[in-house]
Amino acid sequence: MRALFAFLLFATPALAQPEPPACLFPRRDVALDAPCLALLAQIARDSTGDLIIRGFAQEQQGPRVDGLISRRRAEAVAAELRRLGVAPERLRVTTQPTEQRDLYSRVSSHDRRVEILAD
Numbered sequence: 001m002r003a004l005f006a007f008l009l010f011a012t013p014a015l016a017q018p019e020p021p022a023c024l025f026p027r028r029d030v031a032l033d034a035p036c037l038a039l040l041a042q043i044a045r046d047s048t049g050d051l052i053i054r055g056f057a058q059e060q061q062g063p064r065v066d067g068l069i070s071r072r073r074a075e076a077v078a079a080e081l082r083r084l085g086v087a088p089e090r091l092r093v094t095t096q097p098t099e100q101r102d103l104y105s106r107v108s109s110h111d112r113r114v115e116i117l118a119d
Contacts, residue, residue: 022115023113032076040081044081049118050091051117054114055071056070070096
């Protein structure tokens, strides 16, 4: 039992993955707000490699509409990074499948996000 406790105590920080930088969006919106613009300016300034721009949407309006919204959000982030001087060939835009939630779960702005990852 002690060995299991020690493993969990010391292994947990190593197993935890930090959240990637992300822009959050209001429901049904694709506009970039001030915190997102500041984040993108920092990423454009500091990044040297390729970037994956991954859009998410929450399950609310059906897979087709949610997929379109997540794609538009990701494209808006990519357009801003290009405007800030990031070469288009360094950017790869993807969308994730709609995140499933049950009827009792709360809707979170974290479900409406675009993550920016180093490739």
